[in-house]
Amino acid sequence: MSANDHNTPLPAPAAPAGELRASHQDRDTVVERLRNAAVEGRIDHDELDERLERALTSKTHAELAALTADLPVPQDPEEQLPPLVLKGGMSGAVRGPGRWEAPAYVIAHGGVGGVKIDFSRVRSRLREILVEAYGETSGVTVVIPDGWTADTTGMDPGVGGLRDRTTPDRLPGTPLIRLAGSGGMGGVIVRHPNDKERRKLDENPA
Incomplete structure (x- = not known):
């Protein structure tokens, strides 16, 4: 072992997550949760004042976490959307490709x-979107x-089959489309946009 090895300082161990210093944004987030909890009747006004004072003077994540440990974790607004139900009927049904807000559960x-x-x-x-697809007579196509x-x-291919034409390369922060249901007679297809659809998307980037 060389002399340099003895003189090289070792890296400082990382602090536990709870001991990390809280930012102004961290404190503001907790303050908002506490105020919402008071509006919902979960804590009374005296307790709100006490917790708010502690939140504004908290220095670490652990101190902030203690103030909301007995409160439910807020849901993402998308998780609160009701299921989307699409029925092909006699004339068919299409959702997209324009901008729309997808719920966590779609039934087709x-x-x-x-x-x-x-x-x-x-x-x-969302981390996942469940698409429950029933191909029935004319099928269901899912474009991602x-x-x-x-x-x-989770899909039963049925008589019409299941065709998965997607790639396995998932980008961080994107939802997983989890398919369930049955292909029926018409089958179920999940794929990325085809050439024609890509041209339309390029022509209308908004």
């Missing part, structure tokens, strides 16, 4: 006219952007 019945769900312009912070991936292990 292909019927006679078929259903197409196009997530090409959806921006979602590049960088999104699909899990089809």
